Amino acid sequence: MTDRIFNFSPGPAVLPLEVLERAAIDIVNFQNTGIGIAEMSHRSKDFMKVAEDAEKLLRELYEIPDNYKVLFLQGGASSQFFMIPMNLLAPGKKASYLNTGVWSKKSIKEAKLFGEIEIPFSSEEQKFKRVPVNGEYTFSQESEYVYFVTNNTIYGTQFKEFPKTEKMLVSDMSSDILSRKVDVGKFGLIFAGAQKNLGPAGVTIVIIREDLLDRAPDNIPTMLKYKTHAEKDSMFNTPPCFSIYIVGEVLKWIKKSGGIEAIDRANQEKAGLLYAAIDASSGYYRGHAELASRSLMNISFNLATPELETKFIAEATKAGLNGLKGHRSIGGCRASIYNAFPKEGVVKLVQFMKEFMAGNPA
Numbered sequence: 001m002t003d004r005i006f007n008f009s010p011g012p013a014v015l016p017l018e019v020l021e022r023a024a025i026d027i028v029n030f031q032n033t034g035i036g037i038a039e040m041s042h043r044s045k046d047f048m049k050v051a052e053d054a055e056k057l058l059r060e061l062y063e064i065p066d067n068y069k070v071l072f073l074q075g076g077a078s079s080q081f082f083m084i085p086m087n088l089l090a091p092g093k094k095a096s097y098l099n100t101g102v103w104s105k106k107s108i109k110e111a112k113l114f115g116e117i118e119i120p121f122s123s124e125e126q127k128f129k130r131v132p133v134n135g136e137y138t139f140s141q142e143s144e145y146v147y148f149v150t151n152n153t154i155y156g157t158q159f160k161e162f163p164k165t166e167k168m169l170v171s172d173m174s175s176d177i178l179s180r181k182v183d184v185g186k187f188g189l190i191f192a193g194a195q196k197n198l199g200p201a202g203v204t205i206v207i208i209r210e211d212l213l214d215r216a217p218d219n220i221p222t223m224l225k226y227k228t229h230a231e232k233d234s235m236f237n238t239p240p241c242f243s244i245y246i247v248g249e250v251l252k253w254i255k256k257s258g259g260i261e262a263i264d265r266a267n268q269e270k271a272g273l274l275y276a277a278i279d280a281s282s283g284y285y286r287g288h289a290e291l292a293s294r295s296l297m298n299i300s301f302n303l304a305t306p307e308l309e310t311k312f313i314a315e316a317t318k319a320g321l322n323g324l325k326g327h328r329s330i331g332g333c334r335a336s337i338y339n340a341f342p343k344e345g346v347v348k349l350v351q352f353m354k355e356f357m358a359g360n361p362a
């Protein structure tokens, strides 16, 4: 496997090599059943066990309280933008959304179809270079829930502390789920598309407090009701079997790696190396995020000119450092270093950054 390169892709993103190697076997012949994991009935004993084990392990690693359901849904993280207000916001009710980037803007747009939305904080005019701290915003009394994106994948900002409020929190954790410990009990609902930190595209994890299942109005489509999926253990219809299988394997890998605390430490170390390189460059590399908002998952940065950035990305690609182009909405460069991204790749990028700086004086 020496031909694998370092993959800084923002998503779908790098998966642990041992998970891929295991999957390469299981896709042909799953545990000596004689059939592959992607060919198997979702109602078969073998697959039911795969799904059950994945849920069990997720509950264990994330310390999910018993009064929460774990759902494996389809439609991507983006479908949650409308499913949440559709299920949780009765007509005439209000919710609060913190606007910290493209993904919150998109969810605000959908939520407005279902209720009144207040936006107590927005960093849009500051190019989303920061997330708020507690005390910077207030919520109106009648607001039903507080929605925020824990990690802003494009801008490389991340909430270090979550909103302190009596209100129920609802979060898009697509790009930092299982990267650190979270007090799930503070949340009404947590969701994440799997393709950044958990597995391949195709499955969206929803963790929802049980009492919320009954909030949905009757006149919404069956498939779009959380309760439908909760009552059938995500087997109301065919679930994304292969993606669920990979998520299960990634969870096993997290457990083997020492659990979430060990993953968190590794994430801090990896991001620390990169930010140190940026900070030691005397402004040659400029981080997009404000210091206090820096993400451990996505490090977005700029060089002096777009031309220099293009050259940087091209030469990095040649050196086996792939996927460093920033999102089209802000340009520049971005290194996505999710849970499964190996430290060696970060070390190699830091070395490359030094050499590039020396060879291309600004």
Ligand SMILES: *Cc1c(COP(=O)(O)O)cnc(C)c1O
Pocket (backbone or CB within 6 Å): 011, 075, 076, 077, 078, 079, 103, 149, 151, 152, 153, 172, 173, 174, 175, 193, 196
């Ligand atoms: C990638 C991403 C999404 C979109 O996910 P899809 O599965 O493509 O809909 C939503 N929110 C965040 C924070 C993301 O990083």
